[in-house]
Amino acid sequence: MADLAPRLPDTLRxxxxxxxxxxNVLFTGEAPALVDSxxxxxxxxxxxxxxHALAGQPLxxxxxxHLHSDHCGGNGALQAAYGxxxxxxxxxxxxxxxxxxxxxxFRATGQQCARFGFDALLAPGDVLELGGMHxxxxxxxxxxxxxxxxxxxxHGILIAGDALWENGFGVIFPELEGESGFAETRATLDLIxxxxxxIVIPGHGRIFMDVPQAVQRAYSRLDYLAADPRRNAENAVxxxxxxxxxxxxxxxxxxxxGLLAGIAVVGSALRQMALDGPDPYTTLxxxxxxxxxxxxxxxxxxxxxxxx
Numbered sequence: 001m002a003d004l005a006p007r008l009p010d011t012l013r014x015x016x017x018x019x020x021x022x023x024n025v026l027f028t029g030e031a032p033a034l035v036d037s038x039x040x041x042x043x044x045x046x047x048x049x050x051x052h053a054l055a056g057q058p059l060x061x062x063x064x065x066h067l068h069s070d071h072c073g074g075n076g077a078l079q080a081a082y083g084x085x086x087x088x089x090x091x092x093x094x095x096x097x098x099x100x101x102x103x104x105x106f107r108a109t110g111q112q113c114a115r116f117g118f119d120a121l122l123a124p125g126d127v128l129e130l131g132g133m134h135x136x137x138x139x140x141x142x143x144x145x146x147x148x149x150x151x152x153x154x155h156g157i158l159i160a161g162d163a164l165w166e167n168g169f170g171v172i173f174p175e176l177e178g179e180s181g182f183a184e185t186r187a188t189l190d191l192i193x194x195x196x197x198x199i200v201i202p203g204h205g206r207i208f209m210d211v212p213q214a215v216q217r218a219y220s221r222l223d224y225l226a227a228d229p230r231r232n233a234e235n236a237v238x239x240x241x242x243x244x245x246x247x248x249x250x251x252x253x254x255x256x257x258g259l260l261a262g263i264a265v266v267g268s269a270l271r272q273m274a275l276d277g278p279d280p281y282t283t284l285x286x287x288x289x290x291x292x293x294x295x296x297x298x299x300x301x302x303x304x305x306x307x308x
Contacts, residue, residue: 006199006207009155011131014201015049017042020246022071022203025159026053027131033061034084035130035150035159036203037074040112041247046074047081061130062086063122065140065161066147067096067104068170069111070243071203076114090121091146105173109240110263111247122148135159142185143170149192156198158211163188165202166214168221171236175229176268182226189218233269234291240266241288242297245307253305257285 008014015024021038024046032054038046050059059082064072066089078084088096095103099115106113126137128150138149140163150159162170163185174181197211208214225232240263245251251259260266261281270284277283289305292298299308 006209008157008199008207009131009133011133012157013053014207015046016206017204018246019204020070020243021046021073022161023201023205024049025201026050028054028057029131031060032057033063033130034059034078035063036065036071036161037062037078039070039247040073040076040114043074043077043114047077050078051081058082059084063128063150064088065149065159065203066144067092068144068162069106069109069113071161072116073113075116079116085120086116086118087120087122088118089146089148090123093118093121105265108264109243110259110266111243124148138191140188140191142172142174142181142188145174145179145181145184149188151195151197153196156196158192158195158197158200160192160200160202162203164192164200164214164218165205166200166208167205167217169218170203171239172225172232173236173265175232176236176265176272178268182222182232185222186219189215189222230273233272236269237266237273237284237288238291238295238297241292242307245292245298245305250301250304250306252303253289253300254303256289256305257281260285260288 011027011029013026017023017038021042022036024038025035027033062078062084096118101107122137124137124139128135133152135150135152138151140147140149143162147161147163149163172181172185193215199209200211201207270280275283296308299306
């Protein structure tokens with residue numbers, strides 16, 4: 001069954017975007033809706049995908065599973081184009097209303113997001129109608145404390161955001177700041193395991209159907225990270241460095257240390273990694289560059305570190 005292509009309802013389409021932008025989930029019908037809008041620099045592409053799919057019909061609604069920049073960076077462009085009714089996780093309302101970029105993590109992660117507003121809040125226990133189907137809103141803390149899942153019991157479809165991928169989940173950011181995140185990630189995986197989910201639409205990567213195996217892989221990954229929190233910190237640095245490369249495509253090698261030093265979350269990770277040396281950010285930059293090259297996620301081209 002895991003090798004079969006997932007069959008989605010006719011009113012549901014998924015734009016698989018890669019890693020700089022999250023996947024976008026489009027519901028068609030009388031009131032078209034989009035779940036997650038990708039990263040700011042991809043906003044024109046997001047808008048083009050939506051316009052083409054809707055063929056002149058306006059986008060009525062926009063929803064976010066969580067407010068990391070790769071999931072909400074296109075909100076502003078979509079709101080400007082369509083004036084779409086927008087719903088965000090309830091706990092983020094005050095931050096968005098004040099546009100507190102520090103509290104919203106954009107500044108802390110060194111990422112961009114154009115300002116946007118909201119019209120409604122998503123809270124666990126809510127039931128939404130999207131694409132002619134009913135979707136339960138479920139809390140999904142861990143990767144992000146305020147993230148939500150959308151689950152359609154009738155079709156067994158889970159829109160998982162970064163709470164569950166085919167092979168893992170998103171960086172557990174709270175742990176970098178000394179807050180609890182491993183326990184919350186486990187609780188979210190426990191919740192997913194109780195659902196009769198037969199198809200998962202992840203925030204990144206392809207749609208998949210072998211949900212029990214994905215959950216087990218996620219548990220194993222969580223056990224590995226929780227056994228030594230430095231592993232979560234190392235993973236965060238590699239992910240943030242790769243994100244910078246995806247955004248810029250090439251970075252002067254000698255500028256990497258300075259870029260990392262300007263990202264607050266990296267500073268938190270550095271403290272957990274306890275790297276030695278008189279210039280810890282240079283040590284960290286050398287480590288991050290070597291790690292990405294070993295993983296074939298980057299390469300050196302003259303004076304530049306280049307995305308691969």
